[in-house]
Amino acid sequence: MKNLTLIALTFLALNTFAGVFRVNPYQTITQDREVTLNFWPVNDAAVDIKVTKKKNGFANFEIKKFQASSSELQKISLGTIACNETLSYEIFLDKFKYDQVDLPALKCVEENKSMNIGFLSDTQIKNESGLERAIKLSELVEKIHKDNPFEVLVNAGDIVQVGANITEWLQFFDVSKTYLPKTYNIAAAGNHDYYDTNTTNKTPDFFANFFRSKNDSNLGNVAFELGKIKFIVLNTNFNVLSEDRIQLQWKWLKSELDSAQKKDLFSVLVMHHAPYSSSAEYIRPIPRRLREQMVPILESYKNVQLVLSGHLHMYERSLKDNINYLIAGPSGGIYNVLSYKNEYMKFFKQFVTTFTLIKINFPKITFETYDIDQNLVEKFSFTIKK
Numbered sequence: 033m034k035n036l037t038l039i040a041l042t043f044l045a046l047n048t049f050a051g052v053f054r055v056n057p058y059q060t061i062t063q064d065r066e067v068t069l070n071f072w073p074v075n076d077a078a079v080d081i082k083v084t085k086k087k088n089g090f091a092n093f094e095i096k097k098f099q100a101s102s103s104e105l106q107k108i109s110l111g112t113i114a115c116n117e118t119l120s121y122e123i124f125l126d127k128f129k130y131d132q133v134d135l136p137a138l139k140c141v142e143e144n145k146s147m148n149i150g151f152l153s154d155t156q157i158k159n160e161s162g163l164e165r166a167i168k169l170s171e172l173v174e175k176i177h178k179d180n181p182f183e184v185l186v187n188a189g190d191i192v193q194v195g196a197n198i199t200e201w202l203q204f205f206d207v208s209k210t211y212l213p214k215t216y217n218i219a220a221a222g223n224h225d226y227y228d229t230n231t232t233n234k235t236p237d238f239f240a241n242f243f244r245s246k247n248d249s250n251l252g253n254v255a256f257e258l259g260k261i262k263f264i265v266l267n268t269n270f271n272v273l274s275e276d277r278i279q280l281q282w283k284w285l286k287s288e289l290d291s292a293q294k295k296d297l298f299s300v301l302v303m304h305h306a307p308y309s310s311s312a313e314y315i316r317p318i319p320r321r322l323r324e325q326m327v328p329i330l331e332s333y334k335n336v337q338l339v340l341s342g343h344l345h346m347y348e349r350s351l352k353d354n355i356n357y358l359i360a361g362p363s364g365g366i367y368n369v370l371s372y373k374n375e376y377m378k379f380f381k382q383f384v385t386t387f388t389l390i391k392i393n394f395p396k397i398t399f400e401t402y403d404i405d406q407n408l409v410e411k412f413s414f415t416i417k418k
Protein backbone atom coordinates (compact mmCIF):
# COMPACT_ATOMS: atom_id res chain seq x y z
CA MET A 33 0.00 0.00 0.00
CA LYS A 34 2.81 2.36 0.94
CA ASN A 35 4.51 1.67 -2.39
CA LEU A 36 1.31 2.39 -4.27
CA THR A 37 0.93 5.69 -2.44
CA LEU A 38 4.55 6.56 -3.25
CA ILE A 39 3.99 5.78 -6.93
CA ALA A 40 0.82 7.92 -6.90
CA LEU A 41 2.57 10.84 -5.19
CA THR A 42 5.52 10.57 -7.56
CA PHE A 43 3.16 10.44 -10.54
CA LEU A 44 1.36 13.54 -9.29
CA ALA A 45 4.68 15.32 -8.88
CA LEU A 46 5.98 14.24 -12.30
CA ASN A 47 2.67 14.88 -14.00
CA THR A 48 3.08 18.60 -13.45
CA PHE A 49 5.93 18.47 -15.95
CA ALA A 50 3.33 17.82 -18.63
CA GLY A 51 3.03 21.03 -20.57
CA VAL A 52 5.79 23.40 -21.46
CA PHE A 53 8.81 22.70 -19.30
CA ARG A 54 10.33 19.48 -17.97
CA VAL A 55 12.41 21.79 -15.78
CA ASN A 56 11.03 25.24 -15.11
CA PRO A 57 13.39 28.19 -15.60
CA TYR A 58 15.71 28.82 -12.67
CA GLN A 59 19.06 30.56 -12.28
CA THR A 60 22.36 29.57 -10.78
CA ILE A 61 25.19 31.83 -9.69
CA THR A 62 28.69 30.42 -9.78
CA GLN A 63 32.34 31.36 -10.19
CA ASP A 64 32.92 35.12 -10.33
CA ARG A 65 29.16 35.81 -10.10
CA GLU A 66 28.25 34.34 -13.46
CA VAL A 67 24.48 33.83 -13.74
CA THR A 68 23.18 30.95 -15.83
CA LEU A 69 19.54 30.63 -16.84
CA ASN A 70 18.51 26.99 -17.06
CA PHE A 71 15.33 25.42 -18.41
CA TRP A 72 14.28 22.26 -20.21
CA PRO A 73 11.43 22.51 -22.70
CA VAL A 74 9.08 19.60 -23.37
CA ASN A 75 9.19 20.23 -27.13
CA ASP A 76 11.80 21.58 -29.54
CA ALA A 77 11.14 25.28 -29.96
CA ALA A 78 12.40 28.54 -31.37
CA VAL A 79 13.33 30.49 -28.25
CA ASP A 80 13.48 34.23 -27.68
CA ILE A 81 14.67 35.44 -24.30
CA LYS A 82 14.46 39.10 -23.46
CA VAL A 83 16.89 39.83 -20.64
CA THR A 84 16.76 43.11 -18.73
CA LYS A 85 19.28 44.27 -16.17
CA LYS A 86 18.72 47.52 -14.29
CA LYS A 87 20.99 49.45 -11.99
CA ASN A 88 20.97 53.06 -10.78
CA GLY A 89 18.13 53.95 -13.15
CA PHE A 90 19.91 52.56 -16.22
CA ALA A 91 18.54 49.54 -18.05
CA ASN A 92 20.27 47.12 -20.41
CA PHE A 93 18.18 44.97 -22.72
CA GLU A 94 19.37 41.95 -24.62
CA ILE A 95 17.44 39.49 -26.75
CA LYS A 96 18.82 36.00 -27.15
CA LYS A 97 17.45 33.86 -29.99
CA PHE A 98 18.18 30.19 -30.51
CA GLN A 99 16.67 26.85 -31.35
CA ALA A 100 16.13 24.80 -28.18
CA SER A 101 16.22 21.03 -28.17
CA SER A 102 13.79 19.08 -26.00
CA SER A 103 16.48 16.45 -25.44
CA GLU A 104 18.49 18.42 -22.91
CA LEU A 105 18.62 21.22 -20.36
CA GLN A 106 19.12 24.62 -21.97
CA LYS A 107 21.86 26.65 -20.29
CA ILE A 108 22.13 30.31 -21.17
CA SER A 109 24.83 32.48 -19.65
CA LEU A 110 23.40 35.84 -18.60
CA GLY A 111 26.85 37.19 -17.80
CA THR A 112 27.74 38.58 -14.43
CA ILE A 113 25.34 40.32 -12.08
CA ALA A 114 26.42 43.37 -10.10
CA CYS A 115 25.53 44.50 -6.61
CA ASN A 116 22.14 46.18 -6.45
CA GLU A 117 21.36 45.17 -10.01
CA THR A 118 17.96 43.71 -10.88
CA LEU A 119 17.53 40.95 -13.41
CA SER A 120 14.37 39.99 -15.22
CA TYR A 121 13.72 37.87 -18.25
CA GLU A 122 10.85 36.85 -20.48
CA ILE A 123 10.90 33.52 -22.30
CA PHE A 124 9.05 33.04 -25.57
CA LEU A 125 8.77 29.60 -27.13
CA ASP A 126 7.69 29.69 -30.78
CA LYS A 127 6.73 33.35 -30.24
CA PHE A 128 4.41 32.54 -27.33
CA LYS A 129 5.34 34.05 -23.99
CA TYR A 130 5.53 31.30 -21.41
CA ASP A 131 7.34 32.71 -18.47
CA GLN A 132 8.48 35.94 -16.93
CA VAL A 133 10.84 36.06 -13.99
CA ASP A 134 11.56 39.25 -12.09
CA LEU A 135 14.34 38.78 -9.61
CA PRO A 136 14.79 41.33 -6.86
CA ALA A 137 17.95 43.40 -6.83
CA LEU A 138 20.93 41.38 -5.72
CA LYS A 139 21.44 43.39 -2.55
CA CYS A 140 25.07 42.58 -1.98
CA VAL A 141 25.64 43.41 1.64
CA GLU A 142 27.67 46.50 2.40
CA GLU A 143 28.10 48.59 5.52
CA ASN A 144 24.70 49.45 7.00
CA LYS A 145 22.86 47.28 4.47
CA SER A 146 21.25 43.89 4.94
CA MET A 147 20.94 40.74 2.92
CA ASN A 148 19.21 37.38 3.35
CA ILE A 149 20.48 33.92 2.48
CA GLY A 150 18.31 30.80 2.38
CA PHE A 151 19.97 27.57 3.48
CA LEU A 152 18.90 23.94 3.16
CA SER A 153 20.49 20.61 2.34
CA ASP A 154 19.89 16.95 1.55
CA THR A 155 16.84 17.52 -0.60
CA GLN A 156 17.18 13.92 -1.80
CA ILE A 157 13.87 12.02 -1.67
CA LYS A 158 14.27 8.46 -0.51
CA ASN A 159 10.74 7.31 0.23
CA GLU A 160 7.12 8.29 0.59
CA SER A 161 7.56 10.22 3.82
CA GLY A 162 10.61 11.95 2.33
CA LEU A 163 8.53 13.16 -0.62
CA GLU A 164 5.83 14.42 1.74
CA ARG A 165 8.43 16.29 3.81
CA ALA A 166 10.12 17.73 0.72
CA ILE A 167 6.78 19.07 -0.53
CA LYS A 168 6.03 20.62 2.87
CA LEU A 169 9.50 22.14 2.95
CA SER A 170 9.02 23.67 -0.47
CA GLU A 171 5.83 25.31 0.81
CA LEU A 172 7.71 26.60 3.85
CA VAL A 173 10.55 27.99 1.73
CA GLU A 174 8.06 29.72 -0.55
CA LYS A 175 6.34 31.32 2.46
CA ILE A 176 9.60 32.46 4.04
CA HIS A 177 10.76 33.92 0.75
CA LYS A 178 7.52 35.86 0.47
CA ASP A 179 7.94 37.36 3.95
CA ASN A 180 11.75 37.67 3.90
CA PRO A 181 13.05 37.47 0.33
CA PHE A 182 16.47 35.87 0.19
CA GLU A 183 18.82 36.95 -2.55
CA VAL A 184 20.64 33.63 -2.72
CA LEU A 185 19.73 30.08 -1.76
CA VAL A 186 22.42 27.65 -0.64
CA ASN A 187 21.88 23.90 -1.02
CA ALA A 188 24.72 22.03 0.69
CA GLY A 189 24.31 18.92 -1.45
CA ASP A 190 22.74 15.49 -1.82
CA ILE A 191 20.24 17.19 -4.02
CA VAL A 192 19.00 13.77 -5.12
CA GLN A 193 19.33 10.26 -3.72
CA VAL A 194 20.96 8.72 -6.82
CA GLY A 195 22.89 11.27 -8.88
CA ALA A 196 22.72 9.21 -12.07
CA ASN A 197 18.92 8.96 -11.99
CA ILE A 198 17.37 11.65 -14.20
CA THR A 199 13.88 10.88 -12.88
CA GLU A 200 15.01 11.92 -9.42
CA TRP A 201 16.45 15.17 -10.75
CA LEU A 202 13.20 15.95 -12.54
CA GLN A 203 11.29 15.17 -9.36
CA PHE A 204 13.56 17.54 -7.40
CA PHE A 205 12.96 20.36 -9.87
CA ASP A 206 9.23 19.78 -9.73
CA VAL A 207 9.08 19.77 -5.92
CA SER A 208 11.33 22.84 -5.65
CA LYS A 209 9.68 24.91 -8.36
CA THR A 210 7.97 26.99 -5.66
CA TYR A 211 11.28 28.62 -4.73
CA LEU A 212 14.13 27.86 -7.18
CA PRO A 213 13.06 30.46 -9.79
CA LYS A 214 12.82 33.26 -7.22
CA THR A 215 16.43 33.47 -6.18
CA TYR A 216 20.04 32.84 -7.20
CA ASN A 217 20.93 29.22 -6.51
CA ILE A 218 24.24 27.98 -5.11
CA ALA A 219 24.93 24.28 -4.56
CA ALA A 220 27.67 22.00 -3.29
CA ALA A 221 28.00 18.44 -4.58
CA GLY A 222 27.05 15.72 -2.10
CA ASN A 223 28.04 12.07 -2.04
CA HIS A 224 24.59 11.01 -3.28
CA ASP A 225 24.97 13.31 -6.28
CA TYR A 226 27.77 10.90 -7.30
CA TYR A 227 25.74 7.70 -6.78
CA ASP A 228 25.79 5.33 -9.78
CA THR A 229 27.62 7.90 -11.92
CA ASN A 230 31.01 6.12 -11.90
CA THR A 231 32.55 9.58 -11.76
CA THR A 232 35.95 10.32 -10.27
CA ASN A 233 38.09 13.43 -10.18
CA LYS A 234 35.37 15.80 -11.35
CA THR A 235 31.79 16.77 -10.60
CA PRO A 236 29.19 14.27 -11.80
CA ASP A 237 27.50 15.14 -15.10
CA PHE A 238 23.93 15.75 -13.94
CA PHE A 239 25.03 17.84 -10.95
CA ALA A 240 27.38 19.90 -13.15
CA ASN A 241 24.73 20.32 -15.81
CA PHE A 242 22.07 21.52 -13.38
CA PHE A 243 24.19 23.60 -10.96
CA ARG A 244 27.31 24.78 -12.72
CA SER A 245 28.02 26.96 -15.73
CA LYS A 246 30.02 25.72 -18.68
CA ASN A 247 32.93 27.89 -17.48
CA ASP A 248 33.22 26.46 -13.96
CA SER A 249 36.04 24.23 -12.75
CA ASN A 250 35.22 20.55 -13.07
CA LEU A 251 36.57 20.11 -9.53
CA GLY A 252 33.20 21.39 -8.34
CA ASN A 253 34.48 24.40 -6.40
CA VAL A 254 33.31 27.96 -7.02
CA ALA A 255 33.86 31.32 -5.32
CA PHE A 256 32.41 34.78 -5.77
CA GLU A 257 31.95 38.02 -3.91
CA LEU A 258 28.66 39.69 -3.00
CA GLY A 259 29.53 43.04 -1.45
CA LYS A 260 31.22 42.33 1.88
CA ILE A 261 30.65 38.58 1.60
CA LYS A 262 32.62 35.97 -0.24
CA PHE A 263 31.00 32.60 -0.88
CA ILE A 264 33.44 29.73 -1.21
CA VAL A 265 32.02 26.34 -2.24
CA LEU A 266 34.21 23.28 -1.84
CA ASN A 267 33.80 19.76 -3.16
CA THR A 268 34.45 17.54 -0.13
CA ASN A 269 33.84 14.19 -1.84
CA PHE A 270 37.44 13.20 -1.21
CA ASN A 271 36.72 9.51 -1.72
CA VAL A 272 36.26 10.15 -5.47
CA LEU A 273 38.98 12.77 -5.88
CA SER A 274 42.63 11.92 -6.39
CA GLU A 275 45.21 13.26 -3.96
CA ASP A 276 46.54 15.81 -6.45
CA ARG A 277 43.03 17.19 -7.00
CA ILE A 278 42.42 17.44 -3.25
CA GLN A 279 45.69 19.34 -2.91
CA LEU A 280 44.64 21.60 -5.79
CA GLN A 281 41.47 22.43 -3.83
CA TRP A 282 43.44 23.34 -0.68
CA LYS A 283 45.68 25.57 -2.78
CA TRP A 284 42.62 27.17 -4.38
CA LEU A 285 40.93 27.60 -0.97
CA LYS A 286 43.98 29.40 0.42
CA SER A 287 44.18 31.73 -2.58
CA GLU A 288 40.46 32.60 -2.29
CA LEU A 289 40.79 33.21 1.46
CA ASP A 290 43.92 35.31 0.87
CA SER A 291 42.14 37.53 -1.60
CA ALA A 292 39.07 37.82 0.68
CA GLN A 293 41.22 38.82 3.64
CA LYS A 294 43.07 41.47 1.62
CA LYS A 295 39.71 43.00 0.65
CA ASP A 296 38.37 42.75 4.23
CA LEU A 297 35.54 40.43 3.12
CA PHE A 298 33.63 38.00 5.34
CA SER A 299 33.97 34.46 3.94
CA VAL A 300 31.12 31.93 4.06
CA LEU A 301 32.21 28.37 3.32
CA VAL A 302 29.76 25.88 1.83
CA MET A 303 30.49 22.16 1.63
CA HIS A 304 28.55 18.94 1.89
CA HIS A 305 30.48 17.19 4.67
CA ALA A 306 30.89 18.68 8.14
CA PRO A 307 34.07 18.53 10.23
CA TYR A 308 32.16 18.62 13.55
CA SER A 309 28.92 16.78 14.29
CA SER A 310 27.13 14.60 16.82
CA SER A 311 27.16 11.69 14.38
CA ALA A 312 29.38 8.63 14.37
CA GLU A 313 30.35 9.94 10.94
CA TYR A 314 32.71 12.18 12.97
CA ILE A 315 35.38 9.47 13.00
CA ARG A 316 35.17 8.61 9.29
CA PRO A 317 37.89 9.65 6.82
CA ILE A 318 36.30 12.76 5.25
CA PRO A 319 35.38 14.62 8.47
CA ARG A 320 38.75 13.62 9.94
CA ARG A 321 40.53 15.00 6.91
CA LEU A 322 38.50 18.22 7.14
CA ARG A 323 39.54 18.63 10.78
CA GLU A 324 43.17 17.81 10.11
CA GLN A 325 43.71 19.72 6.88
CA MET A 326 40.93 22.24 6.29
CA VAL A 327 40.16 23.56 9.78
CA PRO A 328 43.78 24.71 10.39
CA ILE A 329 43.58 26.65 7.12
CA LEU A 330 40.29 28.28 8.14
CA GLU A 331 41.55 29.10 11.62
CA SER A 332 44.57 30.88 10.16
CA TYR A 333 42.23 33.50 8.66
CA LYS A 334 40.28 35.84 10.91
CA ASN A 335 37.57 36.53 8.34
CA VAL A 336 36.15 32.97 8.22
CA GLN A 337 33.44 32.62 10.84
CA LEU A 338 30.67 30.64 9.15
CA VAL A 339 30.68 27.17 7.55
CA LEU A 340 27.48 25.69 6.07
CA SER A 341 27.15 21.92 5.61
CA GLY A 342 24.66 19.08 5.33
CA HIS A 343 25.05 15.31 5.00
CA LEU A 344 24.28 14.35 8.61
CA HIS A 345 20.47 14.63 8.39
CA MET A 346 20.25 16.31 11.79
CA TYR A 347 20.23 20.00 12.65
CA GLU A 348 23.31 21.07 14.56
CA ARG A 349 25.34 24.17 15.32
CA SER A 350 28.88 24.00 16.64
CA LEU A 351 31.39 26.66 17.60
CA LYS A 352 35.13 26.22 17.61
CA ASP A 353 37.74 28.96 17.69
CA ASN A 354 35.31 31.66 16.61
CA ILE A 355 34.02 29.67 13.61
CA ASN A 356 30.31 28.75 13.55
CA TYR A 357 29.59 25.41 11.89
CA LEU A 358 25.95 25.02 10.87
CA ILE A 359 24.54 21.70 9.63
CA ALA A 360 21.12 21.77 7.96
CA GLY A 361 18.57 19.09 8.75
CA PRO A 362 17.43 16.98 5.80
CA SER A 363 14.64 17.93 3.42
CA GLY A 364 13.46 14.68 1.84
CA GLY A 365 16.28 12.56 3.24
CA ILE A 366 15.88 10.10 6.10
CA TYR A 367 16.60 11.17 9.70
CA ASN A 368 19.80 10.22 11.49
CA VAL A 369 20.25 10.11 15.25
CA LEU A 370 22.69 11.42 17.80
CA SER A 371 25.57 8.93 17.91
CA TYR A 372 28.71 10.84 18.91
CA LYS A 373 29.67 13.31 21.63
CA ASN A 374 30.70 16.47 19.80
CA GLU A 375 32.48 18.70 22.30
CA TYR A 376 31.89 21.79 20.14
CA MET A 377 28.12 21.33 19.78
CA LYS A 378 26.06 24.36 20.90
CA PHE A 379 22.64 23.33 19.63
CA PHE A 380 21.33 20.03 18.33
CA LYS A 381 17.98 18.69 17.20
CA GLN A 382 17.28 15.36 15.54
CA PHE A 383 14.21 14.11 13.65
CA VAL A 384 13.65 17.53 12.14
CA THR A 385 13.35 18.80 8.56
CA THR A 386 14.71 22.33 8.43
CA PHE A 387 15.11 25.49 6.46
CA THR A 388 17.35 28.27 7.76
CA LEU A 389 17.01 31.94 6.93
CA ILE A 390 20.34 33.69 7.46
CA LYS A 391 19.94 37.43 7.95
CA ILE A 392 23.10 39.41 7.45
CA ASN A 393 23.08 42.90 8.84
CA PHE A 394 26.74 43.69 9.02
CA PRO A 395 28.38 42.89 11.35
CA LYS A 396 25.50 40.91 12.87
CA ILE A 397 24.51 37.49 11.49
CA THR A 398 21.22 35.91 12.61
CA PHE A 399 20.03 32.37 11.88
CA GLU A 400 16.32 31.60 12.02
CA THR A 401 15.72 27.89 11.53
CA TYR A 402 12.20 26.54 11.00
CA ASP A 403 10.78 23.04 10.73
CA ILE A 404 8.23 22.02 8.10
CA ASP A 405 5.38 22.73 10.50
CA GLN A 406 6.67 26.31 10.54
CA ASN A 407 7.85 26.14 14.14
CA LEU A 408 10.99 28.01 15.07
CA VAL A 409 13.71 25.43 15.81
CA GLU A 410 16.43 27.88 16.74
CA LYS A 411 17.17 31.58 16.56
CA PHE A 412 20.78 32.51 17.06
CA SER A 413 22.92 35.58 16.40
CA PHE A 414 26.59 36.32 16.40
CA THR A 415 28.62 39.38 15.60
CA ILE A 416 31.53 39.15 13.21
CA LYS A 417 34.73 39.79 15.11
CA LYS A 418 37.48 41.72 13.42
Ligand SMILES: [Fe+2]
Nearest residue numbers: 190222223343
Ligand atom coordinates in the same frame (compact mmCIF):
# COMPACT_ATOMS: atom_id res chain seq x y z
FE1 LIG B 1 25.49 13.07 2.14
